[in-house]
Amino acid sequence: MRAIIAGLLFAAMAVPECGAEVRLKDISWLRGSRDYQLIGYGLVVGLSGTGDTLRNAPFTEQALQSMLDRMGLNVRGQALRNRNAAAVIVTADVQGGADVGTKIDVTVSALGDATSLMGGSLLLTTLSGPDTASYANAQGAVSVTGFDVAGQSEAVTQGVPTVGRISNGGTMERAPPQPPDDGNLALELKNPDFRTAIAIVDAINAFATKRFGRKAAYERDGRTVVLKRPPQISTPRFMAEIGGLSIEPDTAARVVIDARTGTIVIGQDVQISTVAITHGTLTVRVSETPVVSQPAPRSGGRTVTTSQTQIEVGQTGGPITLLGGTTLSSLVNGLNKVGLKPAGIIAILQAVKTAGALQADLVVQ
DSSP states (O other): OOOSTTTTEEOOSSOOSSOOOEEHHHHEEETTOOOEEEEEEEEEEOOSSOSOOTTTOHHHHHHHHHHHHHTTOOOTTSOOOOOSEEEEEEEEEEOTTOOTTOEEEEEEEEOSSOSOOTTOEEEEEEEEOTTSOEEEEEEEEOBOOOEEEEOSSOEEEESOTTEEEEEEEEEESSOOOOOOOSSEEEEEESSOOHHHHHHHHHHHHHHHHHHHSSOOEEEOSSSEEEEEOOTTSOHHHHHHHHHTOEEOOOOOOEEEEETTTTEEEEOTTOEEEEEEEOOOEEEEEEEEEEEEEOOOTTSSOOOEEEEEEEEEEEEEOOOOEEEEESSHHHHHHHHHHHOOOHHHHHHHHHHHHHTTOEESEEEEO
């Protein structure tokens, strides 16, 4: 059985009626143990003539002057013309629980008109959090995967040479704020759903009753499950034990469409009420053929170029097709009968949703 239009419709032809079980830690996260984002302003030096043009990036010149001042060199009032330095923005994501001395990866992005950061080294840069407090320092050689090579009449660029990365280039100097461990924990579902929340509560309580002799969870809403940690166990061990519990999550019926790439993703529970569909296209083709008009010799005329226009109009269509399905496999079979390109399938799905026959959320990206 063929897939719809060269594999651009990513839906299985045969889908089991029951969903697969997943681990609790893969569909939820502990409230408070979130990533902490850091940002800083720094300088990358050692570039081979690909840095900022100081005349066009005055902030780079100011940063260089301030750095040299701290090193005892006075260059104020002098025109700097080197292109071996670039102003950059340094960012990092710190995982929850990071402590002083933890190594983190940092991303370096050019701020001025530098053409490449390849071969450069980041000078010591302080990284701050949303509260403007300093949490980490970053320094090291920048690793760039893209490149930019230019000649007098041709240039070749691959990837993004103005963005690089330093693995383990940052060091935590202060631990991010963490919520107090008072035994009251909460799980946040990555995809909120009431049935999934109930399934999580039932699985945790069944495990906790057998393991600790008491229930340890209750549902607050479709997004949050509140946990009560037993006093005889620590929070990390408790989360490690319940994180491996398997449940079968429930998801909302959804169709995701990306009209730019022609990608269509259909969820397992999507259903279409029986509808009759026909799809036709109108094609108008305009052809311009140049015609050269050559005057007779010694006639005083001149050679001119005119155009000959030819317009063709064609309309294609097909018979009316019944489309409907109670399972994903029958829905895909019905769409296969239409036999259209992705643009046509997208138009049909949008029209079916407008008609009220698509029993799912339609997300257009």
